[in-house]
Amino acid sequence: MFLGGSRVEAEAIEKELLEDYKFGRQQLIEIWGHASAMAVTKVFPLPSLPRKQPTVLVVCGPDQNGAIGLVCARHLRVFEYEPTIFYPKRSLNSLYRDFTTQCEKMDIPFLSYLPTEVQLINDAYNVVIDAILGADAEPGEVKEPYTSILATLKQIRIPIVSLDVPSGWDVETGNSEGISPDVLVSLAAPKQCATRFLGRHHILAGRFLPYDVQKKFELNLPEYPGTECVVSL
Amino acid sequence: MSGLRALLGLGLLVSSGSRLAAAGGGRCPVQRVSPAGAWGAGRGRSGSAMQNPGRSGVTHLSQEEAQAIDQELFTEYKFSVDQLMELAGLSCATAIAKAYPPSSFTKSPPTVLIVCGPGNNGGDGLVCARHLKMFGYEPSVHYPKRPGKALFEGLTTQCQKMDIPFLSEFPSEAVLIDELYGLVVDAIFGFSFKGAVREPFGSILRTLEQVTVPIASIDIPSGWDVEKGSPDGLQPDMLISLTAPKKAAQHFAGRYHFLGGRFVPMALQQKYSLNLPPYPETDCVLQLP
Numbered sequence: 001m002f003l004g005g006s007r008v009e010a011e012a013i014e015k016e017l018l019e020d021y022k023f024g025r026q027q028l029i030e031i032w033g034h035a036s037a038m039a040v041t042k043v044f045p046l047p048s049l050p051r052k053q054p055t056v057l058v059v060c061g062p063d064q065n066g067a068i069g070l071v072c073a074r075h076l077r078v079f080e081y082e083p084t085i086f087y088p089k090r091s092l093n094s095l096y097r098d099f100t101t102q103c104e105k106m107d108i109p110f111l112s113y114l115p116t117e118v119q120l121i122n123d124a125y126n127v128v129i130d131a132i133l134g135a136d137a138e139p140g141e142v143k144e145p146y147t148s149i150l151a152t153l154k155q156i157r158i159p160i161v162s163l164d165v166p167s168g169w170d171v172e173t174g175n176s177e178g179i180s181p182d183v184l185v186s187l188a189a190p191k192q193c194a195t196r197f198l199g200r201h202h203i204l205a206g207r208f209l210p211y212d213v214q215k216k217f218e219l220n221l222p223e224y225p226g227t228e229c230v231v232s233l
Numbered sequence: 234m235s236g237l238r239a240l241l242g243l244g245l246l247v248s249s250g251s252r253l254a255a256a257g258g259g260r261c262p263v264q265r266v267s268p269a270g271a272w273g274a275g276r277g278r279s280g281s282a283m284q285n286p287g288r289s290g291v292t293h294l295s296q297e298e299a300q301a302i303d304q305e306l307f308t309e310y311k312f313s314v315d316q317l318m319e320l321a322g323l324s325c326a327t328a329i330a331k332a333y334p335p336s337s338f339t340k341s342p343p344t345v346l347i348v349c350g351p352g353n354n355g356g357d358g359l360v361c362a363r364h365l366k367m368f369g370y371e372p373s374v375h376y377p378k379r380p381g382k383a384l385f386e387g388l389t390t391q392c393q394k395m396d397i398p399f400l401s402e403f404p405s406e407a408v409l410i411d412e413l414y415g416l417v418v419d420a421i422f423g424f425s426f427k428g429a430v431r432e433p434f435g436s437i438l439r440t441l442e443q444v445t446v447p448i449a450s451i452d453i454p455s456g457w458d459v460e461k462g463s464p465d466g467l468q469p470d471m472l473i474s475l476t477a478p479k480k481a482a483q484h485f486a487g488r489y490h491f492l493g494g495r496f497v498p499m500a501l502q503q504k505y506s507l508n509l510p511p512y513p514e515t516d517c518v519l520q521l522p
Contacts, residue, residue: 004363021394022387030316041515079494081514101311207367210395227368229331 005217006192007171009019010135012208013188013217021210026095032187033071035229036163038183040072040129041079042230043161043201049126053082055124059114059149060087061132062155067091068163068187069131077106084125086111088145118155128153129206130181135191142168153179161185168198170195177188189219190233200223202233215231251269265487292508293480296459299424301507302497310498311494314384317496318353320517321475322360323491325451328473328518329361329416330368332489333447338415342371346414348403349423349438350455351378357451357475358420359388366395370461375400377433387482403433406441417441417448419469419492422454424479430456442467457481477507478521492519 006012017023046054058073060066066087073083090100104110115121121128122193130153133228135157142150149166153160159182165171168178174196183201186194188209205220207229218224224231294302306312335343344443347362349355355376362372374392376399379385393399404410419441420435430438438456441448447470454472457463462484470487475494482490492509495517502509512519 022388022390024315024384027315027319027387030319039517045514098311098313101398103502105310107500113277201346208363210391212394212396227327 001215005057005189005219006113007135008045009217010191011215012196015214016213017209021213024130026065026098028037029067029096029099030071030164031208032068034075034195035207036068036072036131036185037075037079037181038130038228039203039205039230040076040127040161041081042203042232043183051126054080055125055223056083056129057099057121058083058129059153060085061091061134061137061146062098063134063136065134065137065163065165067093067096067099067103067122067127068134069104070096070142072129072131073108074099074103074106075213076101077108077182078207082108084111086114086149088114088149095230113167114149116152118152118157121152122157127158129154130160130162130179131166134164134185135166135171137165137171138228149156150179151181165193166197169196185230186233189214189217203230203233205230237372242372246258252460253522270354286455290508291477291478292506293483294424294505294507295480296424296427298505299459299476299479302453302501303424305388306497311469312496314353314356318356318384318388319358320496321357321451321494322362323364323447324491324495324517325357325361325418325420325473327365327516328369328489328493329365329418329449331518331520332449332471332491333416333457335369338414343369343416343417344414345370345372345416346404346410347418348370348421348441349364349373349376350375350423350434350492351380353422354423354453354455355452356385356388356424357420359385359392361420362397363388363452366392366397367380373398373400375403375437377403377437402442403437407440407445409516410440411445411446415446417444419448419450419455419467423452423475424459426453426455426457426459438467438514447471451475453479453481457484473518474521477505477509490521492521493517495519513514 006089058069075087076083161183162181163185164187166179166181169175172192174193182199183196185203185205188206207224222231244504282396347358349358349508362374450469451473454467454469454473456466458482462481471489472485474492476497495512
């Protein structure tokens with residue numbers, strides 16, 4: 001079992017990647033989004049989906065986690081899934097705006113509201129991707145519309161895949177009142193709250209962390225098989 | 234009618250129809266509706282008019298078409314160079330890993346020389362080098378002419394910080410390269426290449442032509458005319474065509490031709506009648522016959 005990192009560590013790793021290694025933020029988001037999509041396909045391969053159409057609902061928050069969700073949705077579209085995005089509060093960050101355009105231009109629909117009738121979601125989609133809040137969010141700060149969205153997601157019966165941190169969870173201590181995702185996709189390295197994850201699949205995604213960074217933060221990551229960018233934990 | 238069809242296409246309605254009233258009483262929840270054709274067209278990739286189909290029926294692009302597609306990806310689709318370069322470089326590394334797995338090298342560790350040119354092809358090479366390192370190869374990079382742009386400086390730093398050595402000099406003789414490396418990646422010139430080859434790349438290419446270890450070229454064998462090829466030029470063992478093959482690929486005589494850069498939106502594929510075969514599952518590369 002891997003000892004996940006704290007918010008401070010997650011921020012420090014990202015800072016090092018951006019400032020020392022000179023990764024670009026868009027580049028990282030592309031890597032994470034692509035790897036997230038690969039993780040989704042690993043757990044829910046196309047032929048395994050119960051519905052006739054391979055529909056996936058991707059719920060995106062306003063910050064980086066949401067942008068990762070947008071990239072994930074785009075790659076799922078390339079992989080012939082049928083994603084639909086719910087992105088109620090679009091980031092003003094110009095870096096993230098282009099991710100939205102890319103999805104729109106690939107004919108990925110954007111819902112203007114999320115049905116509160118849970119059965120509608122259960123019936124329409126196979127899986128929900130939770131890309132609302134990431135490691136940089138503080139649970140006490142969850143505001144509308146996300147509190148209502150999370151309340152809805154708590155009740156759905158189809159699987160939830162959370163990207164990096166189950167939204168609404170404290171990145172270190174989790175949240176016993178929060179959503180219970182079926183799948184957790186840890187980006188680069190697991191966060192501490194992953195120890196509280198009780199779902200079926202914990203996948204590590206994003207095979208790009210330089211070895212020196214892994215050593216410095218004592219990440220103890222498993223080996224990725226072959227040329228895969230995801231590995232089950 | 235089209236509104237109903239759009240909702241069905243989105244999966245927001247169950248076909249039983251009883252949910253229609255519950256879906257907001259006629260108020261369409263969708264902000265932007267895709268033309269039904271985008272999904273209704275089905276999953277097949279049948280192109281309409283095929284221009285210059287190659288051996289496999291895939292369209293081979295002219296230089297102008299390749300440039301137009303590139304432009305459209307950036308200006309219409311708002312992709313950034315960073316994003317596409319990352320995906321392109323990953324494709325190259327993945328294709329190389331498929332054709333030349335580390336276990337196939339006679340040398341241990343599996344050393345690879347990546348020669349990067351002054352433009353985007355060189356950038357693809359830098360990304361490729363980084364992923365090859367993650368895949369267990371031992372890449373070295375020669376990058377004699379570096380554009381002073383943040384993108385390339387960033388990619389260079391990423392490689393250097395991962396202990397990928399940058400050669401200050403190109404090995405003067407082909408036999409040296411054969412001795413030290415199990416594979417060479419040619420990331421010198423891409424589809425924008427025109428005209429004469431400037432130094433130091435002229436000398437580099439002349440040396441590479443004498444090398445006996447396999448050469449994998451990114452997008453276009455460097456030095457080749459992008460449409461006509463070059464019978465006297467580099468003869469790589471592998472070609473990784475990015476997005477779609479260019480006309481020069483029709484003259485490629487090596488063992489492995491891969492397609493990479495799995496990011497071209499379907500609408501763009503249809504617009505240019507690319508006639509790409511389907512990629513297997515979630516692979517980012519596809520071997521062409």
